Amino acid sequence: xxxxxxxxxxxxxxxxxxxxxxxxxxxxxxxxxxxxxxxxxxxxxxxxxxxxxxxxxxxxxxxxxxxxxxxxxxxxxxxxxxxxxxxxxxxxxxxxxxxxxxxxxxxxxxxxxxxxxxxxxxxxxxxxxxxxxxxxxxxxxxxxxxxxxxxxxxxxxxxxxxxxxxxx
Amino acid sequence: xxxxxxxxxxxxxxxxxxxxxxxxxxxxxxxxxxxxxxxxxxxxxxxxxxxxxxxxxxxxxxxxxxxxxxxxxxxxxxxxxxxxxxxxxxxxxxxxxxxxxxxxxxxxxxxxxxxxxxxxxxxxxxxxxxxxxxxxxxxxxxxxxxxxxxxxxxxxxxxxxxxxxxxxxxxxxxxxxxxxxxxxxxxxxx
Amino acid sequence: xxxxxxxxxxxxxxxxxxxxxxxxxxxxxxxxxxxxxxxxxxxxxxxxxxxxxxxxxxxxxxxxxxxxxxxxxxxxxxxxxxxxxxxxxxxxxxxxxxxxxxxxxxxxxxxxxxxxxxxxxxxxxxxxxxxxxxxxxxxxxxxxxxxxxxxxxxxxxxxxxxxxxxxxxxxxxxxxxxxxxxxxxxxxxxxxxxxxxxxxxxxxxxxxxxxxxxxxxxxxxxxxxxxxxxxxxxxxxxxxxxxxxxxxxxxxxxxxxxxxxxxxxxxxxxxxxxxxxxxxxxxxxxxxxxxxxxxxxxxxxxxxxxxxxxxxxxxxxxxxxxxxxxxxxxxxxxxxxxxxxxxxxxxxxxxxxxxxxxxxxxxxxxxxxxxxxxxxxxxxxxxxxxxxxxxxxxxxxxxxxxxxxxxx
Numbered sequence: 001x002x003x004x005x006x007x008x009x010x011x012x013x014x015x016x017x018x019x020x021x022x023x024x025x026x027x028x029x030x031x032x033x034x035x036x037x038x039x040x041x042x043x044x045x046x047x048x049x050x051x052x053x054x055x056x057x058x059x060x061x062x063x064x065x066x067x068x069x070x071x072x073x074x075x076x077x078x079x080x081x082x083x084x085x086x087x088x089x090x091x092x093x094x095x096x097x098x099x100x101x102x103x104x105x106x107x108x109x110x111x112x113x114x115x116x117x118x119x120x121x122x123x124x125x126x127x128x129x130x131x132x133x134x135x136x137x138x139x140x141x142x143x144x145x146x147x148x149x150x151x152x153x154x155x156x157x158x159x160x161x162x163x164x165x166x167x168x
Numbered sequence: 169x170x171x172x173x174x175x176x177x178x179x180x181x182x183x184x185x186x187x188x189x190x191x192x193x194x195x196x197x198x199x200x201x202x203x204x205x206x207x208x209x210x211x212x213x214x215x216x217x218x219x220x221x222x223x224x225x226x227x228x229x230x231x232x233x234x235x236x237x238x239x240x241x242x243x244x245x246x247x248x249x250x251x252x253x254x255x256x257x258x259x260x261x262x263x264x265x266x267x268x269x270x271x272x273x274x275x276x277x278x279x280x281x282x283x284x285x286x287x288x289x290x291x292x293x294x295x296x297x298x299x300x301x302x303x304x305x306x307x308x309x310x311x312x313x314x315x316x317x318x319x320x321x322x323x324x325x326x327x328x329x330x331x332x333x334x335x336x337x338x339x340x341x342x343x344x345x346x347x348x349x350x351x352x353x354x355x356x357x358x
Numbered sequence: 359x360x361x362x363x364x365x366x367x368x369x370x371x372x373x374x375x376x377x378x379x380x381x382x383x384x385x386x387x388x389x390x391x392x393x394x395x396x397x398x399x400x401x402x403x404x405x406x407x408x409x410x411x412x413x414x415x416x417x418x419x420x421x422x423x424x425x426x427x428x429x430x431x432x433x434x435x436x437x438x439x440x441x442x443x444x445x446x447x448x449x450x451x452x453x454x455x456x457x458x459x460x461x462x463x464x465x466x467x468x469x470x471x472x473x474x475x476x477x478x479x480x481x482x483x484x485x486x487x488x489x490x491x492x493x494x495x496x497x498x499x500x501x502x503x504x505x506x507x508x509x510x511x512x513x514x515x516x517x518x519x520x521x522x523x524x525x526x527x528x529x530x531x532x533x534x535x536x537x538x539x540x541x542x543x544x545x546x547x548x549x550x551x552x553x554x555x556x557x558x559x560x561x562x563x564x565x566x567x568x569x570x571x572x573x574x575x576x577x578x579x580x581x582x583x584x585x586x587x588x589x590x591x592x593x594x595x596x597x598x599x600x601x602x603x604x605x606x607x608x609x610x611x612x613x614x615x616x617x618x619x620x621x622x623x624x625x626x627x628x629x630x631x632x633x634x635x636x637x638x639x640x641x642x643x644x645x646x647x648x649x650x651x652x653x654x655x656x657x658x659x660x661x662x663x664x665x666x667x668x669x670x671x672x673x674x675x676x677x678x679x680x681x682x683x684x685x686x687x688x689x690x691x692x693x694x695x696x697x698x699x700x701x702x703x704x705x706x707x708x709x710x711x712x713x714x715x716x717x718x719x720x721x722x723x724x725x726x727x728x729x730x731x732x733x734x735x736x737x738x739x740x741x742x743x744x745x746x747x748x749x750x751x752x753x754x755x756x757x758x759x760x761x762x763x764x765x766x
Contacts, residue, residue, distance in 0.1 A: 026697045026698050026699065027454060027697065027698075027699045029700060031698070055581065056584070057584055058702075058709070058711060059711055059713060059728040061713060061726040063723075063724045064724075076713070078700055082581075082602075085603065089698075089700065108582060108584070109579075109582045109583045109584075109736065109737070110582065110583050110733055110736065112736050113732060113733070113735075113736045114732075114733070117732070121418070135410060135411055136299075136410065136414040136765055137264075137299060137411060137414060138263055138264045138299075145299075145416065145419060146418060146419055150298075151298075152297055152298065152419050152420060152423055153296050153297065153298065154298045154299075154300075157296075157302050159291070159303070160292075160296060160302065165296075218384060219390075220390070220391050220413050221390070221413055221438060221761060221762050222434075222435060222438040222519055222762065224390075225438060225439060225482070226518070226519055228482075228501070229501060229504070229505065229508075232497070232501035232502070233498050233501065233502060234501065234502060247384070247385070259413070260413055262412055262414050262765075264411050264412050265383060265391060268382075268383050268384060268412070272384060294431065294432070295416070295420070297415060297420055298416060299415065299416050300415055317520065318518075318519050318520060
């Protein structure tokens with residue numbers, strides 16, 4: 001049977017009621033969100049269901065929205081059903097004061113390093129992750145660089161003149 | 169050491185390789201020690217290719233048969249710092265990698281030279297970010313910088329030839345001189 | 359010595375000690391900078407711990423500073439052995455966001471360049487597997503043909519390795535006759551070289567004994583780990599983004615997707631070799647189709663999208679609209695739609711994805727690269743558990759880990 005975006009939306013609302021919201025289809029990919037406590041339940045449902053079969057985690061990343069109080073950090077999962085070639089995007093939002101999200105490592109081994117990278121860049125604390133430490137930056141770093149408030153350049157460098165780059 | 173152009177020349181071509189100046193006679197050649205040592209050293213430099221990123225692939229192309237790095241005496245590239253003369257740092261050095269570069273440099277035995285290949289090793293390149301070291305000369309003294317992103321193999325060879333010039337003309341007492349000691353102290357190297 | 363054999367030792371009195379070996383960030387055979395700390399029991403690997411990030415260059419943060427067309431040079435540096443594929447993937451992502459449709463000729467030219475890049479990357483990977491098992495000749499022999507591929511890139515965009523090839527909507531200039539001649543030369547000469555390379559390795563007893571049976575992974579574990587590309591196809595799953603979600607007119611070409619069975623080093627080697635033959639097939643078809651465009655169509659090398667593709671310089675100096683478009687593009691005043699898009703291409707290592715969120719401003723709000731190397735390197739401990747140290751080295755090189763893509 002044809003798995004269309006409407007069908008996925010219908011199955012999700014049947015199972016989770018009004019907890020899954022924000023259904024959109026930017027450029028053809030169904031995107032929805034759920035409360036952060038339910039992220040594993042939604043992922044498990046999409047994995048186990050015999051028709052939906054979203055068994056491949058394509059990508060896991062985070063986005064920092066500084067303008068949305070209470071929902072600053074979004075963790076975005078891209079899932080792929082390889083047999084029917086359907087993709088879906090699933091987001092959970094967490095406040096920046098308590099960025100705890102359950103870890104998907106038990107379900108997808110691919111999530112292991114992707115979650116470490118997300119922690120390294122944004123500070124999202126994945127509860128239940130076997131080894132949540134920094135992966136790409138130096139271990140001694142004490143801030144989360146990809147958040148919007150931090151600059152790109154190393155502020156302690158002396159050989160480059162910011163004036164010349166138009167950002168003095 | 170400029171060699172005259174060999175191709176597109178009509179008539180006879182004499183390939184002139186400049187040897188050191190000295191007094192030649194029947195079966196002997198007398199010159200000063202440092203010229204001889206310089207000539208020996210420069211034509212048999214063993215590089216340590218510290219290849220981190222894209223410039224490393226251009227180095228692989230330089231070592232391959234098309235551009236043939238081996239004709240400059242670097243037939244054997246080594247990865248053991250003790251056995252190598254020149255540290256060629258090719259590619260971006262992140263702040264995480266900085267201590268590793270310094271360790272490798274410290275383990276090399278004198279006389280040692282350093283060549284920074286590529287824009288990233290020379291000054292950070294296009295990556296003016298929080299995690300990239302803006303040039304390896306922040307941590308180790310560099311002899312020759314080769315700009316480019318990545319530099320063409322001919323540019324890497326040109327840089328190498330400049331190092332060869334430096335090696336050939338170096339005084340045998342340089343490594344013990346005060347100025348050299350000052351340079352090492354400014355980097356915190358004993 | 360005889361006496362020791364008759365002594366019965368109590369349980370656990372002599373423990374087995376494992377050696378810790380640091381296969382450190384600087385290791386030979388130039389694979390790139392990653393560190394593996396191996397626990398060895400004699401020669402066998404008991405466990406391993408990896409550290410990456412030695413070349414972390416903060417691409418994702420850098421991309422938030424640059425307008426869309428300036429991000430192409432940093433996508434080059436992801437998988438730098440096949441940078442045209444990264445560039446094209448980025449342009450296709452931007453075209454999806456901006457709603458630009460490229461003409462067929464542009465698509466076919468892009469296919470030629472991407473398949474050449476795929477061949478270049480597989481050549482490096484396979485010859486380095488040879489070097490790591492002790493056979494240096496294959497590498498030297500095959501680098502000669504990578505030089506020819508570099509010459510083709512030079513004809514089109516001017517640089518060899520980090521190409522920054524193409525623009526949003528097409529290419530910066532039409533392919534010159536010299537480029538077509540070089541592509542034809544490549545098509546004529548390369549099959550014999552690939553055949554010879556295969557003769558050196560494929561049925562070579564020593565190579566087979568080194569690589570068969572080591573570094574294997576089952577299809578279920580590979581899918582769970584998020585493997586894509588030749589590593590997944592060697593494990594038996596025929597997932598290829600070019601077939602599943604065709605981009606750049608790949609659906610017009612006929613090619614097979616080679617699949618292995620056990621996912622070990624030998625299968626990966628064979629899958630990459632077979633993919634090179636398929637890439638050659640695709641390049642021949644694309645080349646023929648490009649030659650079929652005649653007249654005015656043969657001069658088309660970019661989409662008709664004046665809002666995003668810089669107009670010709672002579673038009674900028676003479677026509678008003680062209681001047682305005684030029685100004686708007688360079689100063690960043692063009693309309694970038696708000697939205698989020700995920701586009702993936704089949705890179706040489708697997709599914710290279712770009713997740714782009716735009717808030718209507720000049721620079722992206724967020725750009726995330728789905729890097730295949732980063733994702734499948736997680737499985738390395740599982741791949742080498744119980745194998746010998748030498749096999750661990752060959753497994754690492756047959757996975758084709760490119761440090762730029764690992765760390766980004």
